Amino acid sequence: MVKATIITIGDEILIGQIVDTNSVYIAKLLNKAGITVEEKISIGDNAEQIEQTLKRAHLKSQIVIITGGLGPTKDDITKYTLARIFNSDMRMDEAVGRHVKQMLEVRGIVYNELNQSQAMVPTKCEVLFNYHGTAPGMWFEGEERHITISLPGVPFEMEHLMEDEVMPRLMAHFALRANIHCTMITAGLPESMLAERIAPWEDALPPYIKLAYLPAPNVVRLRLSAYNVEDEEGVRAEIEALFGELNNIIPQHIVGFEEATMQALVHDILTSRKKSLSTAESCTGGAIASRFTAMAGASAYFQGGVVAYANEVKVNALGVESSDIERYGAVSETVARQMAEGVRRLTGSDYAIATTGIAGPTGGSDEKPVGTVWMAIATPEGTKATLRHCGTDRGQIINRATAYAIEMLYHHLKETNK
């Protein structure tokens, strides 16, 4: 089995100043190619720690990928540390130098000493040309054909280098077998009840297929994984058959596969049925609209929406009755229904989703505490509303209300397919 370790470098990771998404991207690509990630490690901009970690990682991994610490400023030390580890001199790379100069000129930046240093590379590395940035990637081959790869920490630059340079080279360098990960998404059964229901199925899994439970609010994902597979096609068929068995055991709880989110499921249904959608959001403040519009192809069904934060916008843009707001409050079933119907009318869409709630931290009362959210869907089959309590923290409330409201439409779409 070919194994890799991912090392992300930067004090900002250790003090919790940034969320590391680079290693997620790298792990996905490596797994897809059949390379198993043994460990992910984050360390500071510290030469001794970089050296120790790299050496230790290579005891178990043939491949080590390092991101970060390649900037032009003094706090970035990865390049010179690698040069020392590999007993390498530095040289000026003419092509990189020209590229850096040109990139900076386009952006109106003066080419100074610091930028010039970006073109210095260890003699013992192969340069991975970074068309999208000024810090080149580096490929070192060590003892026993072990590979060390250094990439810039800017996500966009790292991603291009991984796809265009690193992956093709790794696939040429190693004889790789497949890693297979297939995920089924279930809803409506909590983890423990799901596990009980499928226990006989789980116990009968072959030893080379591993099951994992990934619980999230309202949803549990079941992942089947097989590593270092010789007969990829055969094992894929086997996993498909195993999921097919679950289809007999928990048919009403299977909602999708792989990374499908609720919004992706709704996206697929609306696209295939050629139906349209709009949104009217108060407490979710645009989060529902932005989840749909984040997906390529949303313009096929998403008409638009209104973020009706102030009551006047609920009245003027959506036609909510101001007397009802006074009588029942902005966070009420009546207002949620009128918002959904109002935006459906305004945009002429087939379906509409609306939310109105108290995201906090202030604005709660005994009767309607922070986290209270009314949500409604307006559909050709009529309007439905429901009340959900979405937690106590503002971010959590917005996220849950967004998820629940989309789920509400999803269930309606499934039901009306009969």
Place this chain on the structure above:
Amino acid sequence: MVKATIITIGDEILIGQIVDTNSVYIAKLLNKAGITVEEKISIGDNAEQIEQTLKRAHLKSQIVIITGGLGPTKDDITKYTLARIFNSDMRMDEAVGRHVKQMLEVRGIVYNELNQSQAMVPTKCEVLFNYHGTAPGMWFEGEERHITISLPGVPFEMEHLMEDEVMPRLMAHFALRANIHCTMITAGLPESMLAERIAPWEDALPPYIKLAYLPAPNVVRLRLSAYNVEDEEGVRAEIEALFGELNNIIPQHIVGFEEATMQALVHDILTSRKKSLSTAESCTGGAIASRFTAMAGASAYFQGGVVAYANEVKVNALGVESSDIERYGAVSETVARQMAEGVRRLTGSDYAIATTGIAGPTGGSDEKPVGTVWMAIATPEGTKATLRHCGTDRGQIINRATAYAIEMLYHHLKETNK
């Protein structure tokens, strides 16, 4: 210096199925309390690897915090692995058992064997009671007063346990000194030019204060850090004075401090000036509205917005001239201006932000490639529009267009303060 290692457990992390935000949260809290995070490690659900990693981590760290692997299903092995490492038997914790049963009853879940196992804990640990979930946290004291803490992987549960249980105990257990991190946000100077401008200042920094550059699109953050500080007040004053010096060197480039984002800066200005805001979004699809509404207190100034994805919504809800859409295209200066003015009129807000662009992957042309975004602000001082190229990837385009549009309003608000 008291050091900690954070270990996150779960195959889903190593295959890139989830983004690890737990360790970010933990790192922030530890740093704030003066505990330095030495390393963050992610490993799989593998008993041998958990044991090796834990032992190695304790060679350098007095504290090891482990998250994940505490679910009721078979793939979760952290608890039993820790029991073996600490040579501990298991016992049934009555209080945890009652709590688990009660939690499940409220949610209508059957209390089965798997759930009961949640109440089993190693005899040698102290239970950290998890009021928000079914898996208890665990606190082990090992040799040399070393501490090992195991927490559930569900972010919300982990966060409560960290704040309510773990931090007070750590502060009682160790004599802690302060770690200080202060961040200044600059805009308008690329990293290399900024570094050149402040080089004499950087060279004169005292050895115990460390500078880091954190570049992001259009913004470079400068962080000054001091670890294990005895005289916290003195060093804080010193860092403040150092930032004061920068105020003389790059006065026009300093836009804020700490985690302030562009939207937070606009939030603060609008709140203090008692002015209101609305948004009209096409390609950003609600992302601008949701960045503002994610912040507590947004209702003080945010009136609402229109996500005008379909052209009919631009016309019907915002009053954009359909003849102008036909003549200039939906992605045009005229339409961006009319969208901003339209939503400002509709909501009666003081300021409005509008975007219209091509987020891709389809819809581009030679004249208007994917990534082309027109953005406009409508203000009491008039309407301005600008064209920005926001990249090639859909997510990146939405993010950048969102950031640039908010920044456009920010600069206008700064200019009109004179």
